[in-house]
Amino acid sequence: MNEERYDVSLPREGGFQAFISKQKIWLNILLFIITSISTFFVGLTWSVSFKYADSLTQDIDFSLVTSILQDPQVIFLSMIYSVVLLGILLSHELGHFLTCRYYNVDATLPFFIPAPTLIGTMGAFIKIKSPITRKKQLFDIGIAGPIAGFLLSVPALAYGLHLSKVVPAVPREGSIIFGEPIILKIIGSMLFKNIPEHVDIILHPVAFAGWVGILVTALNLFPIGQLDGGHIFYAVLGKRSRKFSVLFIAVFVIMGVIFWMGWLIWAVLIYFLGLKHPRIVDEDIPLSQGRKILGLAILIVFILSFIPDPIKGYSLIDVLKTSIF
Numbered sequence: 001m002n003e004e005r006y007d008v009s010l011p012r013e014g015g016f017q018a019f020i021s022k023q024k025i026w027l028n029i030l031l032f033i034i035t036s037i038s039t040f041f042v043g044l045t046w047s048v049s050f051k052y053a054d055s056l057t058q059d060i061d062f063s064l065v066t067s068i069l070q071d072p073q074v075i076f077l078s079m080i081y082s083v084v085l086l087g088i089l090l091s092h093e094l095g096h097f098l099t100c101r102y103y104n105v106d107a108t109l110p111f112f113i114p115a116p117t118l119i120g121t122m123g124a125f126i127k128i129k130s131p132i133t134r135k136k137q138l139f140d141i142g143i144a145g146p147i148a149g150f151l152l153s154v155p156a157l158a159y160g161l162h163l164s165k166v167v168p169a170v171p172r173e174g175s176i177i178f179g180e181p182i183i184l185k186i187i188g189s190m191l192f193k194n195i196p197e198h199v200d201i202i203l204h205p206v207a208f209a210g211w212v213g214i215l216v217t218a219l220n221l222f223p224i225g226q227l228d229g230g231h232i233f234y235a236v237l238g239k240r241s242r243k244f245s246v247l248f249i250a251v252f253v254i255m256g257v258i259f260w261m262g263w264l265i266w267a268v269l270i271y272f273l274g275l276k277h278p279r280i281v282d283e284d285i286p287l288s289q290g291r292k293i294l295g296l297a298i299l300i301v302f303i304l305s306f307i308p309d310p311i312k313g314y315s316l317i318d319v320l321k322t323s324i325f
Contacts, residue, residue, distance in 0.1 A: 052068070110125065150305065166200075183305060239283055
């Protein structure tokens with residue numbers, strides 16, 4: 001690894017307009033449009049599930065037809081889901097991007113990743129094109145995204161839960177059951193007091209977008225490699241953080257076996273992206289007290305956001321049991 005330390009900065013002349021003129025933003029725009037489309041079409045499914053929740057619980061043979069997908073309310077709810085979700089993801093990435101701009105660190109505009117997943121996207125990212133050489137810069141850039149995303153996700157989750165429906169419990173076989181972060185349980189306990197047993201809460205599309213935002217926050221805050229949590233962890237502990245890299249990979253593997261197979265994919269991706277963090281100039285100089293307090297606050301955010309089993313029943317153990325029996 002090349003450990004030569006140097007600073008590369010953006011010229012301040014010309015401001016944001018000059019910066020944009022130097023960027024090839026056609027790809028950013030194209031990916032954003034495609035991701036808007038993919039999240040909209042995925043949102044149709046969740047919008048139908050929400051609007052026709054009563055019919056789904058009463059009629060196991062209920063099926064989608066073209067007229068349902070053309071329902072103006074379903075289309076509107078799908079658009080709302082897409083707008084809220086992309087707004088949360090955009091706020092997360094803009095938190096990083098604007099902090100990079102503040103410190104004159106060269107970074108691209110956000111790239112969105114369309115994908116045929118249950119949420120319609122694989123998230124978004126910015127590419128930092130010049131080295132971050134100072135601890136406070138690394139910490140601030142790393143923490144800005146999760147804070148921005150979390151601050152938008154919680155209101156979306158709360159408002160969406162307020163609009164969600166309580167229906168008789170649906171058969172678990174064939175249903176997708178999502179895990180609940182602590183923050184959802186806290187908000188749900190305040191909004192749904194004294195609800196009877198054997199009922200389900202069907203999330204409003206806004207609540208589901210908030211849930212996705214909470215999940216993205218937790219995934220990015222794992223203290224390893226080039227994730228946001230890796231930046232924060234390294235800024236707080238310095239070179240001591242490197243001792244924990246293999247441990248966290250082992251944690252991913254264990255969670256994949258017990259809770260959700262997706263953790264195994266994360267373990268592989270993070271391993272190939274790299275476990276070590278590039279060194280910074282002031283590695284051995286402690287952070288300020290204010291940033292240490294922020295580090296504690298973001299740890300609380302991670303605890304509130306963490307979902308060990310985002311999709312229930314899809315651990316490696318569950319899949320093997322189904323395959324064998």
